[in-house]
Amino acid sequence: MMNSSYSDFKLTFVKRVLAISVLVSILTLFFGQALPNPSAQALDRNGSDSSTTDTFRFEAEWTHLQELPRSYSIINDVNASSGALALLNPTASGQSVTYNVIIPEPGTYEITVGLKTGNDRGRFQFSIDGDDFGAVQEGYSVIPACEQRVVATTVTFYTPGEKAFTFSIIGRDRQSFGYALALDYIDLTPRIGFASELSQQALTQLSQPDVTAAADGLWEQYGVASTGVTLRWKVFTPPDPGPHPAVIVLHGGGFKAGDAGPDSVSKDLAAAGFLALSTEYRLAPPHTPMNEANHGFVGQDSVIPVDDGHYPAQNLDVQMAIRAARADARCNGLVYGVGGSAGASHVLYAMATGAAGDDQFDLGVSLSPPAKYEDVAWLQEPCVPDETCPQSTIENYLGIATGAALRNLLQISTASPTTYITSSLPPFFFLYSDHDASALETYQRTALTNALQAAGKTESTAATPEIGKYKQLLVATGEGKYHAFQFWSLPIDLVSGSPLTKDVIITWLQAGPPVPTATPTPTPAATITPTPTATPTSTPTATPNSTPVAPSITLQPGNKSVKEGASATFRVTAVGDAPLTYQWRKNGSDIADATGSSYTTPPTVATDNNSLFSVVITNAAGSVISNDAKLIVRTAPTITAPPVNQRVSAGQTATFSVTASGTTPLTYQWRKNRINITNATRRTYTTPPTTIADHGSTYSVVVTNSVGSATSNNARLSVR
Helix, strand or coil: CCCHHHHHHCCCCHHHHHHHHHHHHHHHHHHCCCCCCCCCEEECCCCCECCCCCEEEEEHHHCCECCCCCCEEEEECCCCCCCEEEEECCCCCCCEEEEEEEECCCEEEEEEEEEEEECCECEEEEEECCEEEEEEEECECCCCEEEEEEEEEEEEECCCEEEEEEEEEEECCCCCCCCEEEEEEEEEEECCCCCCCHHHHHHHHHHCCCCCCCCCCEEEEEEECCCCCEEEEEEECCCCCCCEEEEEEECCCCCCCCCCCCHHHHHHHHHCCCEEEEECCCCCCCCHHHHCCCCCCCCCCCCCCCCCCCCCHHHHHHHHHHHHHHHCCCEEEEEEEEEECHHHHHHHHHHHHCCCCCCCCCEEEEECCCCCCCCHHHHCCCCCCCCCCHHHHHHHHHCCCCCCHHHCHHHHHCCCHHHHCCCCCCCEEEEEECCCCCCHHHHHHHHHHHHHHHCCCEECCCCCCCCCEEEEEEECCCCCCCCHHHHCCCECCCCCCCCEHHHHHHHHHHCCCCCCCCCCCHHHHHHHCCCCCHHHHHCCCHHHHHCCCCCEEEECCCCEEEECCCCCEEECEEECCCCCEEEEEECCEECCCCCCCEEECCCCCHHHCCEEEEEEEEECCEEEECCCEEEEEECCCEEEECCCCEEECCCCCCEEECEEECCCCCEEEEEECCEECCCCCCCEEECCCCCHHHCCCEEEEEEECCCCEEECCCEEEEEC
16 A cells, blocks of 8 residues: 555656657757656556556656766657657766656665667666666667566665666677667566565564465575574575475675575576575675664674674575575475575585585586685785775685784685585586676686696586586676676677576576486496406507597686786696697787797787787697687776866756776765865765855866776866
């Protein structure tokens, strides 16, 4: 039921929408700002108008903008919900559009958008008040189509009012002709309002695992930690009754943050025939999500002493979840793990330390896993804005004093999944993107591969799990930053028609654990049949030994990321009959005198960015060519469009903006009269209502990335 406050969000002029859209376009041309949308249209689940239903629609073409992007316009489209679309058409990634959306009342919502795809569309990330939600969305399609996309499955607002909904262009498909984003509408569908009496009803459902999960999932309690903290998962079931293999989905968040899920991943797995469980676990400080009103009965701050979720608490929770899933009547006894970032690390840890048939995953998939925490080079990697900082993250996870990680490497190694990898590890599939966060693809991918090979595991290239083998995939994402579940729905590479990453993973899981009994059975029979004399006769494998063994690569060169002016070193490991010769190539052309098993570039320049390096290894039996390794050259920020002077009347606000280039992500800090302004960290800054005292003030901005910073000129504010 909606209360009377909802009436402020209803439209009484639906039949005049087209006329309003035309008026908006005219006002945009004259005033440079779209018409504010003080109300949202209430829709029922079928999209028709209703005064008693609970979905709120904000038409993009006349929802209030935080600022008007230069490449923003309203276009007519007969297939759009109100006959028009809001089009952001930038010439490069990095631009965004922000809508001021009014949340009607506290509660939990699913957020969907109407999207017009096409062959000139880009990829975008959705965020609310600066926090990213959901996976990166792909706008490119060969044939244009109007689609509805879920951009955030579960978002809880504790206060009503205006929120900043931002759509940021972060890249594009290789085949796309542009970076455009065409939005039709934004829909808010309330779930459970935790500020209402329904919260108690929701909590009572936690102890009823026999209730069938709905399409939006059902919260259940799977266990209680030794400290008394309650632990839950959200259940997504396939259409048929089952039982089914269970998949525990573990979120990321630097071991200290994140909500159970992502639910979009669990929904994909349920649709593929798995009992999918978006699973929460205790978190390291500040462990905010585990203390919020929608967590459940007992949070980490509710127990005495406070449960700080340091190692090994999180791993114990995962093991508890595995046992609970295996004993669940809806599960067929097989339990798999799929995790991203910190959750990916927990998947591998449970596989390496658990007991088969008990608290060990039968199959595991890890997207962007930190695996060897004590890797010194990784710990010393400079912190990058908006990315997890390796050293401080590991220190917080283990409860080590700030700055003390390098003095406690032995203690850190006890928490590392790679410490426990042995030849008995179940089939394991790990993935990184070639534009991953926190240098994971550079350091952790190599460390994990080395640990697996040292344990006697070999790499599988099959589409299904194999005994004694691991599978890995470096997802080629193109420009942008793609970490963990952010590349779940993207193609595995930049080749047109390639399968989606999630489809490759799901196919691998659907095959199930390989059966070990079929292979050993014929082997003893073949050994016993020949007489002892016959065996030595065939043993002198003179024929194979006399045939040269062609080279094969056991460790591919990895992508490198360096600052402009630094050198990058690529390495390869290969086996085969000696002598092996090497010839390194850059973008397909041989590099002079680059004939060793490693190659170090000259000092890099900006034009070296995205260059591809490979190596041809040759012996008498043949040759093999390595995979391409990409070189990323990080460049310092450059301000291409500085803020300009503004003139306003007293009581009005003034907006300053800046455009900068350089390696993303870029961070911004606005200053007034050379003093930092609190919370002014976006590409644009809008002042509070001005007074005469503000006349003559100067505003500037410092733009920073992992390489350096640039400071804009001063823009002067004149107040009349």
